[in-house]
Amino acid sequence: MSNSLLFIPDISGFTKFIQTTEAEHSQHVIAELLEVLIESNTESLELAEVEGDALFFYKEGIVPSQERLLAQIESMFTAFYSHLKLLEKNRICPCNACATAPNLQLKIIAHCGELQFIEVQGNRKPFGKEVIEAHRMLKNSVDSDNYTLISKKLASEIGLPIYYYSKLFKFRQGLDTYDEVETEYIYAIINQEKLSLKPFSSPKKVDLPNSPELVSTINIPVPAEILFEFISNFKYRHTWAKGVDKIEYNHNEVNRLGSEHMCVINEKHLDFVTVIKEVKKGQYIYGEYSTSAPVIDSFYQFYTITPINKTTSQLYLETYLNSKFILKKIITTLVIKKIFSKNLSKNMESLAKEATKFHQNNTRTT
Template identity: 30%
Template sequence: MQPALLFIPDISGFTRFIEASDNPQAPFLIADLLEILIEANTLDMEVSEIQGDAILFYRLGPPPPVQELVAQCRRIFLDFQNYLRLVERDNSSALGAALRTHDLTLKIVVHYGRVNVAHIREFTKLMGRDVIVVHRLLKNNIMGGEYLLLSEGYLKTQSLTDLTRSFSWTRLLGGKTTYEYLGDINYRYAHLTPLRLLLNGHHTPDGAPSGRGNSLKVRHTMRVPAAYAFRLVRNLRLRYVWLEGATAVHYDLSKADRLGVSYKVDVNKGQIDFQTVQSFQGEERIEYVEKISHFRLFPNSLLFFFIEAVDEHSCLITLDFRYGYVASPSSLIRYGQLRRVHRFWGRSLRNLVALGERMANKVSK
């Protein structure tokens, strides 16, 4: 038996949403959300299993300090909710309408105990009483579906002072549930709703935005019509030509012009995963959004393209790179990565502008 942290984020409202929305895209959205949860892992946990709407993470060894655990829960909740907000704002989408009607949110259950780790072919299976406990704790007496639950097993590893300090933003309440064969299990829990004040685009009661989160922007004018620039941005075949350091792009040709398509770009010695998420064409501005995975130290990031017509023959392009956090404990590394990524997008945009103007000139001759 080995000591282990057991951590389960569970999507509340999953079954109701799948059944009531009756949308063929709903299962794909849930898959995207589960991927968001996995990429938001800041505690170096391993995935044991995915069960429909929940993921069992584990980490062998001593428990993390409660400050780090709360930071992990905050990160996973914000990344989850920010992605939902992005989908919800599409007024023309049936999926967006379904989300506005059937609220999806997150509950997180944390337990610390002892487990047996069994390797069955390519799978890792956790076994033991504490694995049963953490799963049973998903069914409890807590009202609502948006909370963090800390079991007594984890609470015993932390000091009362650290617990109080880490939950200054909400109330830490006591609870107990009786389970067949397991008996009474005590826990404490905190509602995560106050964290919604930190979401991107949140508006305060007086209507003023409270902040847009972490964002890096670069912009440049391009001497081509806005519609031409938009076609260029969406052309996956040309992505490696203008993305700085890229050498190749991989995608399914039969799905290249659809929203939701995923593609990979070879950049330097690694690979970046992109997924097209949204596209809006308004009278004054065109907007195109992609989700980025496996991008250096910026998990769960989004790339917004804003294209605004200057006149009939030119436009202004803004690349807005939005990220939740920089995955490094070192402030020096975080600062260096932000500068490096800002240069990366700046050079990429200049490459895009040069490519677009060069192609437009060839067409006009």
């Protein structure tokens, strides 16, 4: 039987990250990164299992060439660190999970051997000695959390020299003992600066020259960071956004600059993009921009949160209504502005009530 490839990308720092950061956002960050790694699978590898912070891939009966294997490894490191850079640059959330996500690292273990399979609830999965060996090599003596490790068996199979050297890879020998059996491997610590990270859109802060058409201020007995989470997390929007029938968004993504969501109101679909603008130090800002509202060419809403003390925040809401043509401006002034003003009052009252309830419920459970 031909050898098969076993391939395990593993996110380093996952346990510490989960234990010391906000659970929901840390889960979203890890889920995004795992999806990015899956999407960067250039070798048609089969995904056997998602193992918390790791992915277990295999390629039955085939071991890619040296060039293709190294290209696959580079592809995953590039995708991983490109996404971390996106999370860092487009972050709006002040929580620890979002702030510390750029500290995560990646290691990739590659091995080969003859595979056996078992079937579990209709799913065929690799099983046996080689699978155990591949997973054992995750626990090694490499003095880094950011590397690729290739078993000596796989290196020999594809003719990869022990001291192979390139712009990204500089391999060294390694040896560890598992259950009194020595396992040889080669490994290369990955320098992130050597990766050609993928470009991404990084929206700039909004600078509006005009004053807002509508403003509203309210004090809410909720800490600033918790109030920010309640407002910016679409998961809670339905509890306070009156008149909104449905909100569609990416459930596995942390809201950030450029994130999109859609509100369905009376069967009309309004598309929104997350934006921010400059605020004073110590304040939190969340904004939304849309060009799909009837009559109005574009409008912005900004929620500025100012901590009053550790338990209370001031929420300042600004609404900008922009219409280019005279007729639209007249309709906006006489009709649209009144509708917005009426809904604004209701939503602010509802937001304050539901945010307070949200905070009280979270306080009881922690």
